[in-house]
Amino acid sequence: MRITVNGEAREVEADVRTTLLDLLREHLGLTGAKKGCDHGQCGACTVLVDGRRINACLSLAVMHEGDEVVTIEGLGTPDHLSPLQAAFLHHDGFQCGYCTPGQICSATAMLDEVAQGWPSHVSDDLDHVVLDDMEIRERMSGNICRCSAYPTIVAAIREVAEADGALAEAAE
Amino acid sequence: MKPFDYARAETVDEALAAGASGGRYIAGGTNLIDLMKLQVDTPGKLVDISRLALDGVEEIDGGGVRIGALVPNSDLAAHPLIRAHYPMLSRAVLAGASAQLRNKASTAGNLLQRTRCYYFYETAAACNKREPGSGCDAIGGFNRIHAVLGASASCIATHPSDMAVALRALDAVVVTALPDGAERRIALGDLYRLPGDTPEIETNLQPGELIVAIELPAPPPGRQLYRKVRDRASYAFALVSIAAVVAVEDDVITSARLAFGGLAPMPWRSAEAEAALVGKAAGTEAFEAAADALLKDARGYGHNDFKIVLARRTLIACLRDLTA
Ligand SMILES: Cc1cc2nc3c(=O)[nH]c(=O)nc-3n(C[C@H](O)[C@H](O)[C@H](O)COP(=O)(O)OP(=O)(O)OC[C@H]3O[C@@H](n4cnc5c(N)ncnc54)[C@H](O)[C@@H]3O)c2cc1C
Ligand code: SF4
Ligand code: FES
Ligand code: FES
Numbered sequence: 001m002r003i004t005v006n007g008e009a010r011e012v013e014a015d016v017r018t019t020l021l022d023l024l025r026e027h028l029g030l031t032g033a034k035k036g037c038d039h040g041q042c043g044a045c046t047v048l049v050d051g052r053r054i055n056a057c058l059s060l061a062v063m064h065e066g067d068e069v070v071t072i073e074g075l076g077t078p079d080h081l082s083p084l085q086a087a088f089l090h091h092d093g094f095q096c097g098y099c100t101p102g103q104i105c106s107a108t109a110m111l112d113e114v115a116q117g118w119p120s121h122v123s124d125d126l127d128h129v130v131l132d133d134m135e136i137r138e139r140m141s142g143n144i145c146r147c148s149a150y151p152t153i154v155a156a157i158r159e160v161a162e163a164d165g166a167l168a169e170a171a172e
Numbered sequence: 173m174k175p176f177d178y179a180r181a182e183t184v185d186e187a188l189a190a191g192a193s194g195g196r197y198i199a200g201g202t203n204l205i206d207l208m209k210l211q212v213d214t215p216g217k218l219v220d221i222s223r224l225a226l227d228g229v230e231e232i233d234g235g236g237v238r239i240g241a242l243v244p245n246s247d248l249a250a251h252p253l254i255r256a257h258y259p260m261l262s263r264a265v266l267a268g269a270s271a272q273l274r275n276k277a278s279t280a281g282n283l284l285q286r287t288r289c290y291y292f293y294e295t296a297a298a299c300n301k302r303e304p305g306s307g308c309d310a311i312g313g314f315n316r317i318h319a320v321l322g323a324s325a326s327c328i329a330t331h332p333s334d335m336a337v338a339l340r341a342l343d344a345v346v347v348t349a350l351p352d353g354a355e356r357r358i359a360l361g362d363l364y365r366l367p368g369d370t371p372e373i374e375t376n377l378q379p380g381e382l383i384v385a386i387e388l389p390a391p392p393p394g395r396q397l398y399r400k401v402r403d404r405a406s407y408a409f410a411l412v413s414i415a416a417v418v419a420v421e422d423d424v425i426t427s428a429r430l431a432f433g434g435l436a437p438m439p440w441r442s443a444e445a446e447a448a449l450v451g452k453a454a455g456t457e458a459f460e461a462a463a464d465a466l467l468k469d470a471r472g473y474g475h476n477d478f479k480i481v482l483a484r485r486t487l488i489a490c491l492r493d494l495t496a
Binding site for chain 2: 016019038039040043046051052054055058059060062063065106110111115116117118119120121123126127134137138139141142143
């Protein structure tokens with residue numbers, strides 16, 4: 001099958017039972033996305049498919065023929081960190097780091113969802129999103145952190161959102 | 173996972189042909205793949221319908237909407253028509269799962285997701301739904317999340333969907349394609365079956381029948397609400413949930429629609445509870461009568477006894493808020 005990963009067109013052969021997560025980790029050597037629960041319950045495997053965040057553990061690789069996948073390795077490099085990667089470092093948004101690639105991929109897509117005006121469970125007004133800490137927490141609830149680094153994860157995301165003007169924009 | 177054949181359908185006709193020869197449809201895969209990993213479900217052939225062009229939300233005659241079977245839950249919740257006219261549906265979808273899951277979960281897949289009963293997931297346990305005739309370890313076991321309405325001596329599992337509860341209150345119709353291509357329309361309440369002594373048969377769909385869309389009539393009069401009570405504030409299934417639309421004129425309730433999640437094997441509707449409200453003054457007396465009507469046949473199994481009290485209180489609180 002053909003699949004584009006981090007901007008590179010790849011040709012891979014895999015058993016139909018292979019999940020997207022196993023394809024990335026075992027076949028393509030991209031071990032950034034983590035296997036926490038393998039059942040959609042933790043978010044450690046979060047990657048972007050055609051720009052949207054999904055759990056790579058609950059998707060069959062073969063169903064992603066032709067799709068564009070971005071993993072943590074594709075968001076930035078140690079020399080050129082993405083804004084969220086830099087903010088997680090700056091705020092210590094992790095302890096053991098196992099959930100971090102999933103958190104950062106998830107947050108990347110989350111800010112995009114806010115920019116599109118998508119409401120969440122805690123939005124008072126479905127048509128008017130104000131990205132406060134409650135909103136960040138709710139929108140990131142699909143990413144569990146076993147070390148409970150939540151306060152610094154929220155701080156890191158808030159910093160990038162503020163820099164983006166997402167807060168101001170959404171609050172308008 | 174057990175080995176299986178895989179085919180991608182490019183058109184509805186291709187999907188129906190593959191479905192008629194025993195293929196199982198897979199859309200987002202967020203429920204089916206989970207169950208396949210645990211070998212709770214072991215389809216021999218998967219028909220990938222995720223690329224079919226059934227992903228639109230559009231207005232239909234009479235002021236309603238038609239929602240394609242493959243519209244992702246995220247897109248449904250954020251759609252301007254749904255936000256504007258069916259806010260309780262947006263709310264119900266947003267109360268379910270996580271953002272990642274909602275991006276993959278489809279409208280039809282959400283309706284057909286299976287129960288979260290622990291024993292259904294545990295292949296070493298006795299479960300009539302997974303293995304007919306083997307017994308039910310939930311009865312007499314850990315049954316905190318189980319049903320208090322509509323259950324049977326064979327199975328006390330609940331239907332876990334939030335979205336389906338709002339759709340039930342909104343009188344949704346499920347539009348399907350039969351294997352020969354003919355269209356069928358099924359009221360959402362008639363899609364599901366109560367367990368009786370065949371809990372393994374959960375819907376009235378025929379083998380190979382494909383859901384193509386959900387249609388909603390024009391929004392009912394009144395204010396809408398979806399409230400979900402659960403063990404943590406996010407990313408947890410409902411213990412009790414309520415979708416309600418209530419209209420009041422001069423302090424008198426003129427129409428009411430109530431649907432419930434977490435209580436029964438299907439999204440539950442109570443005509444008796446609705447009738448207890450209509451024509452009555454909006455107030456505690458009517459609200460309590462509605463709760464009595466809803467719960468008159470409720471039965472707890474030990475760990476879930478609290479749901480009967482919780483449902484009562486949640487209903488009364490919702491009605492109070494809606495008519496305030
Ligand atoms: C950790 C976790 C938490 C969750 N929390 C919640 C929650 O709080 N609330 C909630 O409501 N849900 C919750 N979910 C469930 C989630 O909503 C469902 O998994 C999802 O909606 C299923 O949709 P899908 O498209 O992925 O279905 P699939 O897994 O692709 O399919 C499910 C079933 O539907 C059948 N099917 C799919 N499409 C069609 C069609 N068009 N015609 C006929 N048959 C079809 C399939 O054959 C399969 O049997 C949770 C899931 C997980 C993993
Ligand atoms: S409640 Fe239903 S699903 Fe759960 S163990 Fe009993 S038969 Fe199985
Ligand atoms: S590994 Fe995918 S959600 Fe936990
Ligand atoms: S940093 Fe350890 S799990 Fe989040």
